[in-house]
Structure formats: C-alpha cells, structure tokens
Amino acid sequence: MIRVKLINIYVIFVTLLMIFGCAHETKSVDVPVESDPIAKLPEQPKEDTVQVIPTPRLEGTALKDQVVVDVAKKFNKSEADVYRRRGDIILRLKTINFATGSSELPPAAIGILTKVKEVIKDIGSGLVTIEGHTDATGDRPINEIISQDRAKSIADYFYSDKLLADNKFEYRGNGKNKPIATSKSKHGREQNRRVNIIIKDARF
Numbered sequence: 001m002i003r004v005k006l007i008n009i010y011v012i013f014v015t016l017l018m019i020f021g022c023a024h025e026t027k028s029v030d031v032p033v034e035s036d037p038i039a040k041l042p043e044q045p046k047e048d049t050v051q052v053i054p055t056p057r058l059e060g061t062a063l064k065d066q067v068v069v070d071v072a073k074k075f076n077k078s079e080a081d082v083y084r085r086r087g088d089i090i091l092r093l094k095t096i097n098f099a100t101g102s103s104e105l106p107p108a109a110i111g112i113l114t115k116v117k118e119v120i121k122d123i124g125s126g127l128v129t130i131e132g133h134t135d136a137t138g139d140r141p142i143n144e145i146i147s148q149d150r151a152k153s154i155a156d157y158f159y160s161d162k163l164l165a166d167n168k169f170e171y172r173g174n175g176k177n178k179p180i181a182t183s184k185s186k187h188g189r190e191q192n193r194r195v196n197i198i199i200k201d202a203r204f
Contacts, residue, residue, distance in 0.1 A: 001091070005090065008082060011055070013177040014164075016088070038154060042132055045193070048057075050172035055187060056170065057093040061068075065106040066090065067084075067201065068082055068083065068084050068089065069090070070122075071089060071119050071122075071123075071203070072095055074115050074118065074119060075091075075115060078094060078095065079093070079094060079095050079112050079115075079150050080092055080093050080095075081094070082113075085198075086095045087200065088198050088199065088200055088201065088203050089119070089194060089198075089199040089201055090114060090197070090198055090199075091119070091121065091196065091197040091198075092194055092195075092196055092200070093112060093116070093156075093194060093195045093196070093197065094159070094191075094194060095108070095109070095112055096109040096112065096126035096150075096154075096170035096194075096195050097193075098150050099148065103146060103149030103150045103152070104153065105153045105154065105157060113154065113157055113168050113196040116158075116197055117158065117163075117164060119163060119199065120125070120158070120167060121163060121164070123199055123201055125201065126167060126168060126200060127164070127168050127170070127200040128167055128170070128197065128198065128199050128200070129169075129170045129171070129172070129197075129200075130151040130152075130154045130155050130158075130169065130170070130172075130196070130197055130198075131151060131171075131172055131173075131174055131195065131196040131197075131198065132146075132147030132148055132149075132173045132174065132195055133147055133172070133174050133175070133176075133178060133179075133186075133192060133193065133194050133195070133196070134146060134147050134175050134176050134192065134193055135179070135183045135190075135193050136176045136178060136179065136183035136189070136192070137183070137189065140175055140176060141175075142153065142174035142178075143176050144173050144174070144175035145173065146173070146175075147173030147175050148172060148173025149173070150195065151172060151173055151195065153169050154171070154195060154197075155169040155170075155171040164189065176179045176192065179192045180192060180194070
C-alpha cells in the first residue's frame, strides 16, 4: 500500500512540474526596431528635374570686338587709334600732316590712306564720313573752312578708287570746335590737328 501511494505521489509531482513548466514558457516579444535615420532625410531632386538656365548668346558682341581688333592690326600705334562708337568704326588718323593753311593732300599721307581703303573694303560699309579738325591757332571761321577742305581732299582720294564706287562718302570740317587735348602745348596742338574716318559697319 505504501508503495502504491508513493507512485501516486510521484505521478502527481511530475504532472505539477509539467503544468508549471508550460505556464512559465518564454514567450517571444517583438522588439521595435529603430527606423533608418537616412530614410527620414528629404528626397533629393532627380537630375532631370533640375532647371538649367541657358547662357545668353554673346556672338554679336564678340564679333564687334573682333572687328576693332582686326582693324587696329593694320595700323601702327603712331598712325591711328581705332575704336567703336555704337555701330561705327572710328579711325583717328595721326599722321596726315597738311601744310599750314593748305588742304592739298601730302604725298606722305598716301600710305595710311591706302590702309584705310582696305578697311573700308573689308567692312563693306555703305557710308564713310571724313571729319577734319584743327588746333585752336587762328580764327574760327578760317579753321572751319580749312578743316572742311582737308576732309574733302581725302574724300576725293577715296572717290578716285573704282573699288569704292559703291560707297557713299561724306565730309565735314569741325575746325577747332572739338579738341581732344589742350592747345597750350605743341603736343596737344598736334593731337587736335587730326582727321577722323567714321566707317558705318553695315553688319550691325
């Protein structure tokens, strides 16, 4: 009888162990995973959505500047200054030394005027204006007449070239009215005694 009771107690003990073991079984818990911080960054725009601002075209401006550079190469610095005024090319001739009180074209001026004719042909201008200027020595009316006669002498020289027949030449004398330097010095007076060739650039 005692042995049977022990066996029954053992069975009950084992049964209780099995019941409590199931009750304390470890359960799996879902631990939240921290989200990827990179995923929270704002989305970058795609390359094909970036707005491209076109570069403005500068061909016209570059061409204008190049014309002045090319023309200036034909002259020595002592012969002429070359610059642009809007659509015009200005040649400020320095070495046309008319005799005092004379409008006769000096032979030494033919060389530089030949270069001017080449420029006129290259640019293909339809209009060329010759301006005569004097220094402040002498009376104003006389200076204006002399400067106009000198400008006309140069215009006549251009007219004699048949290759320039399609061009229109105008001339005028400004006398001492438009000085570019003081007439109180010899150097200043030499600068004021000048001829300007204004070539209309037909391409602009």
